[in-house]
């Protein structure tokens with residue numbers, strides 16, 4: 320289109336393009352450095368069993384302390400990492416660090432002894448030839464029991480290379496590691512495909528939780544998803560639960576677990592113990608104490 324607009328505009332357009340390309344390259348170089356210079360950090364968001372109100376695990380969510388830019392949320396750099404291929408190194412670091420942190424939880428607090436750690440895995444990382452070897456290395460070097468690790472994958476991530484992904488997922492399960500289908504409902508893979516996945520956990524996307532205002536109010540879509548998961552034998556985790564009313568409504572629908580600001584935001588590993596103890600303590604308070 321630029322070509323059709325006359326000379327001056329072509330120059331302006333090219334200048335802008337060059338600027339964008341340069342910024343892009345600077346960002347990629349900075350991110351590559353972030354991985355080796357320990358600028359990445361994992362925060363953990365507790366996952367709560369809705370029937371008992373107790374924390375049963377936590378999801379690892381990566382942040383980037385970028386010098387001169389403050390703390391960057393993953394939406395600001397994960398897409399770039401995926402497009403550039405840096406996600407393979409970044410994802411390997413995340414997996415290793417999350418396993419190491421979770422291996423330490425039983426020593427931090429008895430209530431976290433069996434807690435699982437959920438780690439997000441991108442398509443490009445999953446289908447990389449070294450992925451299984453990296454996974455086994457992370458487990459062996461940290462001593463984390465494979466049953467305590469849950470890998471979160473997205474439907475959209477599986478569409479690009481369904482066969483290769485499926486083979487890897489079966490190998491992951493064979494290691495004893497669990498699989499969760501993340502952001503369920505935002506993709507558009509067929510039900511038969513979802514059913515074929517060796518995943519045992521289905522994460523209900525926040526967009527299904529948002530319309531819920533209380534039991535029976537705005538629950539139509541999440542109810543369908545919980546029923547579907549039940550029908551194919553999967554456990555459910557609701558994402559983005561922001562109010563006690565939503566938590567109650569989801570529990571009454573038969574959803575197993577919840578995650579969201581109503582319990583806790585993602586926190587640094589050093590703060591997780593305190594948050595988990597607060598959540599467990601609140602759940603354990605005798606009702607007739609007053």
Ligand code: C2E
Nearest residue numbers: 380381392393394397413439440441559560561578579580
């Ligand atoms: P996700 O896996 O669906 O993670 C849930 C996101 O929802 C997190 O955002 C979390 O902070 C946010 N969240 C949780 N509860 C609430 C709530 O009650 N209200 C609201 N408004 N938000 C809530 P975050 O940490 O910004 O991560 C965004 C996405 O970035 C993640 O979505 C995941 O897809 C991706 N991501 C994060 N860490 C990694 C990683 O290590 N590797 C890969 N490949 N992707 C990652």
Ligand code: MG
Nearest residue numbers: 378439471501
């Ligand atoms: Mg996730």
Ligand code: MG
Nearest residue numbers: 501502522558
């Ligand atoms: Mg999610």
Ligand code: MG
Nearest residue numbers: 502524525558
């Ligand atoms: Mg989500």
